[in-house]
Amino acid sequence: MKKLMLEFKKLLGDPVFLGYKRGSTIPVFDEIRSISELPLEISDVQKPGKYEIVEGFRFRHSHSSPKWYLLPPEQVILTISPSYDAIDSGVSEGRRAVLFGVKPCDLKAIAVLDKILLDKHPVYTAKRRGIVGVVVEECMEPGGTCFCASVNSGPIVESGFDVAYARLDKETLLLKPGSDIGRQVLKSMGLERASSEYTELYKQMVGRAIDSMKRKLPDLERAQRALRGLASSQEFWEEISKKCIGCGNCNYVCPTCFCTEFIDRVGENHAERVATWIGCLTYTYGLVAGGHFRKQLYMRYRHYTLHKFLYYPLQTGGLLGCVGCGRCITWCPIGLDLIENLSRVLKVKNVEA
Amino acid sequence: MKPENPFLLERSLVVGVVDEAPGVKTYTLRLSSSYSAEPGQFNMIYIYGLGEVPLSISSPPLKRGSFTYVEHTARAVGAVTGAILSRVSTGSLVGLRGPYGRGWPLREAEGRDLVVLAGGIGLAPLRPVIKCVESSRDAFGRLNILYGARSPEYLLYKYELEEYARIPNTKLLLSSDTASPSWSYHVGFVTDLIEYIDVDVGDSVVFVCGPEAMMRTSVKKLLNRGFRSDQIYVSLERRMRCGVGVCGTCQLGHYFVCRDGPVFSISELGEYFWIEGI
Ligand SMILES: Cc1cc2nc3c(=O)[nH]c(=O)nc-3n(C[C@H](O)[C@H](O)[C@H](O)COP(=O)(O)OP(=O)(O)OC[C@H]3O[C@@H](n4cnc5c(N)ncnc54)[C@H](O)[C@@H]3O)c2cc1C
Ligand code: SF4
Ligand code: SF4
Ligand code: FES
Numbered sequence: 001m002k003k004l005m006l007e008f009k010k011l012l013g014d015p016v017f018l019g020y021k022r023g024s025t026i027p028v029f030d031e032i033r034s035i036s037e038l039p040l041e042i043s044d045v046q047k048p049g050k051y052e053i054v055e056g057f058r059f060r061h062s063h064s065s066p067k068w069y070l071l072p073p074e075q076v077i078l079t080i081s082p083s084y085d086a087i088d089s090g091v092s093e094g095r096r097a098v099l100f101g102v103k104p105c106d107l108k109a110i111a112v113l114d115k116i117l118l119d120k121h122p123v124y125t126a127k128r129r130g131i132v133g134v135v136v137e138e139c140m141e142p143g144g145t146c147f148c149a150s151v152n153s154g155p156i157v158e159s160g161f162d163v164a165y166a167r168l169d170k171e172t173l174l175l176k177p178g179s180d181i182g183r184q185v186l187k188s189m190g191l192e193r194a195s196s197e198y199t200e201l202y203k204q205m206v207g208r209a210i211d212s213m214k215r216k217l218p219d220l221e222r223a224q225r226a227l228r229g230l231a232s233s234q235e236f237w238e239e240i241s242k243k244c245i246g247c248g249n250c251n252y253v254c255p256t257c258f259c260t261e262f263i264d265r266v267g268e269n270h271a272e273r274v275a276t277w278i279g280c281l282t283y284t285y286g287l288v289a290g291g292h293f294r295k296q297l298y299m300r301y302r303h304y305t306l307h308k309f310l311y312y313p314l315q316t317g318g319l320l321g322c323v324g325c326g327r328c329i330t331w332c333p334i335g336l337d338l339i340e341n342l343s344r345v346l347k348v349k350n351v352e353a
Numbered sequence: 354m355k356p357e358n359p360f361l362l363e364r365s366l367v368v369g370v371v372d373e374a375p376g377v378k379t380y381t382l383r384l385s386s387s388y389s390a391e392p393g394q395f396n397m398i399y400i401y402g403l404g405e406v407p408l409s410i411s412s413p414p415l416k417r418g419s420f421t422y423v424e425h426t427a428r429a430v431g432a433v434t435g436a437i438l439s440r441v442s443t444g445s446l447v448g449l450r451g452p453y454g455r456g457w458p459l460r461e462a463e464g465r466d467l468v469v470l471a472g473g474i475g476l477a478p479l480r481p482v483i484k485c486v487e488s489s490r491d492a493f494g495r496l497n498i499l500y501g502a503r504s505p506e507y508l509l510y511k512y513e514l515e516e517y518a519r520i521p522n523t524k525l526l527l528s529s530d531t532a533s534p535s536w537s538y539h540v541g542f543v544t545d546l547i548e549y550i551d552v553d554v555g556d557s558v559v560f561v562c563g564p565e566a567m568m569r570t571s572v573k574k575l576l577n578r579g580f581r582s583d584q585i586y587v588s589l590e591r592r593m594r595c596g597v598g599v600c601g602t603c604q605l606g607h608y609f610v611c612r613d614g615p616v617f618s619i620s621e622l623g624e625y626f627w628i629e630g631i
Contacts, residue, residue: 077360084364084448089354091358106425125356191601234629259601262594266402273360277593278602285602288592289431299630303604306631 001173002035004135004163006097007185011131013128013213018069019100020062026053028064032100034107046144046326049335057170060143063331065101065255066106070113073252077262078273087270091122094130098308101137104154105146105325107161109255112323115316116258133181140205147215147339155209155321166202174202215326215339219346226345227309234298236348240341241301243334244281250328250336251279251304256312256321259285280304305341359597362399362448363388368422370443374507377474378438379411379426382449384576388421390414392481393456393588393616397596398425398437399448406433407593407611409478410452413485415623426477426509436576453596454615457482457560457586466494466552470571472543472563473502476509476586478615479562487520496520501528501543505536524551543567547574554579560616562588572619587626589615606631 005017020039021030027039044054051062079088099106102256110128117124139146139155148154157164165175174194177183195200217223230236251257260275261284278285281300286293294300312321322338329337369381390396390410399405412424429438459482467486471479486493498517502508508527518525526546527538539546544567555623559580561571568587579585591603591610598612606625609612624630 077358078362080362080399080401080448084362084399084401084446086361089358089361091355093355116601117599119356120359120597122356122358126600129356167486231631232624258599260594261600261602262404264402264404275600280601286592289434293591294630296630303631306606307604311604314607314616316610321598 001038001040003189004165004185005100007188008135008162011181011188012096012098015096015098016130017100018066018097018115019102020059020064026051026064027041027059028062029066029068038101042096044143046146046330047335048145048329048337051330054257060139060146060260061103061106061255061325061327062139063327065253065325065327066102066110067113067255067257069097070110070127071117071121071124071258071260073277075260075275077123079270080273081270090273091126094127095125096132097130098133098135099131100135102134103156103325104136104138105148105323107134107136107157108148108153108319108323110327111338112256112312112316112321113258114318115319116313121258133162134161134178136161136178138164138166138206139208140166140168141185142213143326143330144210145215145329147213147217147322147326148324149210149213150215150217150339151220151320151322151324153320156206166205168198168201168205172198174198178184178298188335207259215329215337217339219322219340220320223342223345224309227306227342227346230345230348231302231306236307237298237302238296240344241298244297244301244336245334246281246283246297246300248279248282249331249333250338251281252277253327253331255323255325255327280307305338309342313332356595360450362450365447365449367441367443367445367447370441370514372504373426373509373511376429376438377426377507377509378561379424379509380437380441381422381424382447384414384423384449385392386416386419386421388414388423389450390423390452392459392485394452394454395478395596395615396423396425396449397449397453397593398427398433400441401448401449402432404433405448405594406437407453407596409588411477411480413481413488420504422604424527426474428474430552451596454611455613457588457616458558458618459485462558462560463492464494466497468497468499468550468552468556468557468559470499470543470559470561472500472561472567473507474509475561475563475567475588476500476614479560479563480510482560483517488550490521491565494522494557496523497526497550497552498523499526499543499546499550501530501539501546503529504531505529505533542570544570544574547571547578552579557584559585560588561585565590569627585619586616587619587622589617591615 017032020027039059043058045052161178261278265272308321371379397405593599598609603610
């Protein structure tokens, strides 16, 4: 792992490394200064409404994600004087960076964000354009709420990376290149070609990983058709959202949720215009003077669900807004389960059909 | 490479203010000469330290010397619009960025009859349409203007409203929800006036703007009168923070209202137009 980092460093002229950084508590996506900061010796235990870090070697992810870097919770977009002169345009060039140890679902989430924000949102664009290398950790043992295989975004990657690695066990890494840079890196690391014993093991582990994901969407297209048919059913959405408290946690931990609102932070002789995350499940999202565009919680829950499964594909040229990471299930204080809800969608539609 | 920042504001001088109605004023802003906009587009107007609001451009941009002038009609409803009404006067500065959005499809209306249907402050984004038709009168067929407000004092542009009736080949129908002694036009809802529309229904387009409930009633009645859903256009309001399709907050179904709209045909909107809170 150390060698891998060093080779990237050499080849790409000393970029910063960004990854899940081990701290005293839960890892967050941040700058990695040394290999010891990587979460290599811990595992996460994830269940609906539950998250715990234990010893192990299977860290998947946390509430944090590459979104924390690319579209941080607060983005200063402009600093302006009381006489409306721009003091600072807020946007600087993104740092040259390598994403290190991100997950397949993270990678897919970035592809989704690219479709919505790249070359449109200045902060995102600057940071995204600074990414010069991508190293992915494939998931040989998915987490307790993961369902990436159902939405085609994991547990392994096929494109969009330089190097991907799989931890076959605590000590054994199987690496694969995904680009010329990746091939060059692996070559200069002087690695041996993996024997068929290892590649077979890898294949078996991937198969097991897919089977182990308890949450499954048997038929995505059917679920989408059913959702389309249910858009106007108030009763259905009220039923499905009745436990939700509208906290917006699911929005904030979602690696593809991009909604922001703008606020003014007023200083002595300037104001900063700041974009801050806002989740569509929260009450203030659609609130306006004298009205509300999604007053009832069921409306907000409906938009959240339909955005992920129906609207993103229309906005991105085909990509789902859900990458199957399961964060919304883990970090929901009530433990609401999106996949269970979607299965209900199919049932309701079956009953009607 | 540093990307361009779409959130930069142009400093703009207020050169005129007109009282329109209780809590409503029209402001003339001076902008650089390179500014231009289409009817139905909007600007984000920024008040220092408070925030931005989307406001429709309520006059065709006017080039004079080295400047361009545009008007905005604002109604005080909350923090920023309240500050505009109470603090902004001739000589004030405001921040501005725009124009944004897709406006009224005037091209579509060329050579055909046109109905302009507005309620309350909804006339603001339609006023540039009327002015454009007036200045290229021959390019369009009959023009019907249907406009109503809660009471006569809430009508906008009272100083020029009746002149619209003098545009050649134009019918002006006004309404007020409540009667008043000097009011000689229709008493009732503006949607009542749909009955009196006098155009070639099969070869016309209708532009509607007003409160959402009024627009829904209007569209129902228009469909009943035989207009097709691809002939009827509405301008929608959503809470907007960015105006350029990146903050997400204006979404209506899969549309970003700021970028894909605010003007949509009823056929484009499909069920989004009818489902509450979608
Ligand atoms: C495309 C478009 C064109 C508009 N044109 C006009 C116009 O020409 N004249 C006019 O008076 N009003 C217009 N509005 C409505 C106007 O933008 C709101 O009244 C205004 O944003 C209210 O802001 P506030 O700060 O005073 O209210 P607050 O409720 O205190 O503001 C809170 C936040 O909500 C937003 N907001 C509040 N109400 C609305 C609303 N109805 N629509 C969208 N965002 C809202 C504000 O921008 C602000 O960010 C338009 C809205 C849109 C979307
Ligand atoms: S689900 Fe909600 S918060 Fe997330 S991107 Fe969609 S509208 Fe925004
Ligand atoms: S995290 Fe759970 S309770 Fe909170 S808004 Fe999302 S679904 Fe509702
Ligand atoms: S206002 Fe931000 S996306 Fe439309």
